[in-house]
Amino acid sequence: MxxxxxxxxxxxxLRLAGRVLRCAGGHAFDVARQGYVALAPPRRRLAPGDSPEMVAARETFLAGGHYRAIAEAITEATPAELIPxxxxxxxxxxxxxxxxxxxxxxxxxxSGWQGIALDASRPALRRAVRAHPQIAAVACDVWQELPVQDACADLLLNAFAPRNGPEIARVLAPSGALVVVTPTQSHLREIVDALGLLDVDADKQGRLHAALAPRLQSERRRELEFTMTLDHEQLRALIAMGPSAHHLQPRQVAERLARLPQRMRVGASLLIETFRRSGAAGASA
Ligand SMILES: C[S@@+](CC[C@H](N)C(=O)[O-])C[C@H]1O[C@@H](n2cnc3c(N)ncnc32)[C@H](O)[C@@H]1O
Ligand SMILES: [Zn+2]
Known part of the structure; x- marks a missing residue:
């Protein structure tokens, strides 16, 4: 890759020689022992990305299968006819x-597809490399220029993560598709209220469209809602993997969880939206 x-x-x-990626201009980047490569300009500090604790919580929660329906919806939203x-x-x-x-x-x-995981969090990338044999992992800041070639991506995926409109437009292949997952304001509503978690921005969807227009247009949008029954341990992991982890101390979480029933029904509510280049084959006029 x-x-x-x-x-x-x-x-x-870039070309891979041994465990080093090199360009013709003489710049070189070592592939880490854990299998990812950091591609950041020199002297630019990487965005922090998720901490080891957040990543561990994410891995635990996702391994429980609670968000399996989101993975299935992403796969379903990915057009079958993408031409490499x-x-x-x-x-x-x-x-x-x-x-x-x-x-x-x-x-x-x-089968036969390849994947590249881009993230600023090295602990996350260590796991991404192990998640599938066809995944390569690159540490970078997705708010900056992405270290990938123009029009190289047949499918761009963006789930609960920062999105950089101009770079998305640059790296998406002419007939490629972008699949974006965003939470709605109803997402996890029961625990947002009970535990004082951060609210989803009311205009998230408007900002998403503004960031992508006019180069990309929405082709298909699906609302995905399902209910999970979660115990305190699972709720703790769900909180620790999300943005509220930056605002709540573990002690506060423990105190607030103690007031809740042992098992709670929590609703997930998401938008899964597929974008294509304006005027691309497959995109609606
Ligand atoms: C809420 S998590 C979502 C992770 C994954 N898409 C998922 O849904 O399981 C957001 C991810 O974006 C990464 N991230 C945040 N800011 C970033 C940045 N400026 N550059 C690269 N990655 C960033 C974090 O490290 C984290 O892994
Ligand atoms: Zn170079």
């Missing part, structure tokens, strides 16, 4: 991939 990457310093293509841009295997690029859970599920469904 090295051929899809580009040098973060000079944007030249580079002539090789179709490439799925996951922006803010976390532990690679959704990307791995997609690759399980599409």
């Amino acid at each position: 090295a051929g899809r990457l580009r040098c973060p310093n000079c944007a030249a293509p 841009s580079a002539g090789g295997a179709p490439l799925a690029l996951d922006l803010g991939a976390g532990t690679g859970y959704y990307l791995a599920a997609l690759l399980d469904d599409r």
Whole structure:
């Protein structure tokens, strides 16, 4: 997959030699022992990304299968007829991939596809590499220029993660698709109220469309709702993997959880939206 990457310093293509990625301009990037490569410009500090504790909580929660329906909806929202841009295997690029859970599920469904997980969190990338044999993992800041070549991604995936409109438009293949997962204001409503978690921004969807217009347009949008029955341990992991982990101390979480029943029904509510290039084959006019 090295051929899809580009040098973060000079944007030249990268080639893998041994365990080092090199560009023709002489820049070199070591592949870490854990299997990911950091492609950040020199002296630029990487965005922090999720902490080891958040990543561990995410792995625990997702392994419980509670968000399996989201993985299935992403796979279902990914057009079957994507024609690989580079002539090789179709490439799925996951922006803010976390532990690679959704990307791995997609690759399980599409044999012959390859995946690249981009994230700022090294503990997350260590897991993403192990999540599927066809996943390569790159540490980078997704708010900056992405260290991948123009129009290389047949499928771009973005689930609960930052999205950089201009770079999405640059790296998406002409006939590619972008699948975005966003929570609605009803997502986890029962525990948002009971535990004082952060609310979902009311205009999240409006900002998403504004960031992608006019180069990409929504082709299909699905509301996904389901109910989970979660015990305190599972709720603790759910809180610890999300944005409220930055605002709540574990002690506060424990105190508030203690007031709740041992098992609670919690509703998930998400939008799964597929975007195509304006005017691309398959995109509605
Ligand atoms: C809420 S998690 C979602 C992870 C994954 N998509 C999932 O749904 O399981 C957000 C992810 O975005 C990553 N992230 C946040 N800011 C980032 C940045 N500026 N550059 C790259 N990754 C970033 C975090 O490290 C984290 O893994
Ligand atoms: Zn270079």
